[in-house]
Amino acid sequence: RKEVEQDPGPFNVPEGATVAFNCTYSNSASQSFFWYRQDCRKEPKLLMSVYSSGNEDGRFTAQLNRASQYISLLIRDSKLSDSATYLCVVNKIKAAGNKLTFGGGTRVLVKP
Amino acid sequence: DTAVSQTPKYLVTQMGNDKSIKCEQNLGHDTMYWYKQDSKKFLKIMFSYNNKELIINETVPNRFSPKSPDKAHLNLHINSLELGDSAVYFCASTAGTSGINGYEQYFGPGTRLTVT
Numbered sequence: 001r002k003e004v005e006q007d008p009g010p011f012n013v014p015e016g017a018t019v020a021f022n023c024t025y026s027n028s029a030s031q032s033f034f035w036y037r038q039d040c041r042k043e044p045k046l047l048m049s050v051y052s053s054g055n056e057d058g059r060f061t062a063q064l065n066r067a068s069q070y071i072s073l074l075i076r077d078s079k080l081s082d083s084a085t086y087l088c089v090v091n092k093i094k095a096a097g098n099k100l101t102f103g104g105g106t107r108v109l110v111k112p
Numbered sequence: 113d114t115a116v117s118q119t120p121k122y123l124v125t126q127m128g129n130d131k132s133i134k135c136e137q138n139l140g141h142d143t144m145y146w147y148k149q150d151s152k153k154f155l156k157i158m159f160s161y162n163n164k165e166l167i168i169n170e171t172v173p174n175r176f177s178p179k180s181p182d183k184a185h186l187n188l189h190i191n192s193l194e195l196g197d198s199a200v201y202f203c204a205s206t207a208g209t210s211g212i213n214g215y216e217q218y219f220g221p222g223t224r225l226t227v228t
Contacts, residue, residue, distance in 0.1 A: 104154050
């Protein structure tokens with residue numbers, strides 16, 4: 001079983017609609033959680049951290065469910081520019097340094 | 113100004129060759145990483161250096177040897193290239209190794225390596 005699993009998609013979303021997707025992680029010792037965004041043939045960039053109480057950043061809402069070991073990302077009022085691959089990232093504290101484990105990504109295509 | 117830069121952007125080479133990829137960051141960060149992203153898009157950590165010291169070394173073949181001449185540079189040398197080495201290699205940096213400083217990774221644009 002992979003440490004971090006995501007539905008690869010693609011999620012085809014009409015412009016203006018809401019889309020949500022989850023990511024599950026296997027290691028209950030995982031400390032911190034993040035969503036990164038990767039555009040086609042580009043580098044990943046941090047989208048947002050995921051806090052235990054859930055958090056919003058504009059049209060993006062992230063939730064963490066430690067009991068069920070998953071995190072989620074919801075995008076409201078989708079824009080064409082939201083089309084990208086969203087990478088779920090989980091952090092474990094090692095004896096020396098952080099180690100980020102990336103999921104395989106969920107591809108989102110927003111269409112007019 | 114590019115924060116994390118990598119050269120070359122594209123690298124096409126034959127099996128058995130030796131090649132190097134270079135990475136430089138001008139963010140003043142202490143920690144740098146090499147990641148490999150394969151055709152299935154999984155991004156896997158290979159190495160991490162903090163102030164020129166190796167701190168993370170995942171299960172990577174010995175043919176891969178990182179070198180950090182100073183904390184702004186992290187190079188990756190690959191010996192005896194194999195077909196399975198074809199991937200995109202990303203360099204990244206963070207301000208530190210713990211806490212929030214270790215979480216936001218700034219990635220370079222990637223080096224697309226094709227081994228024929």
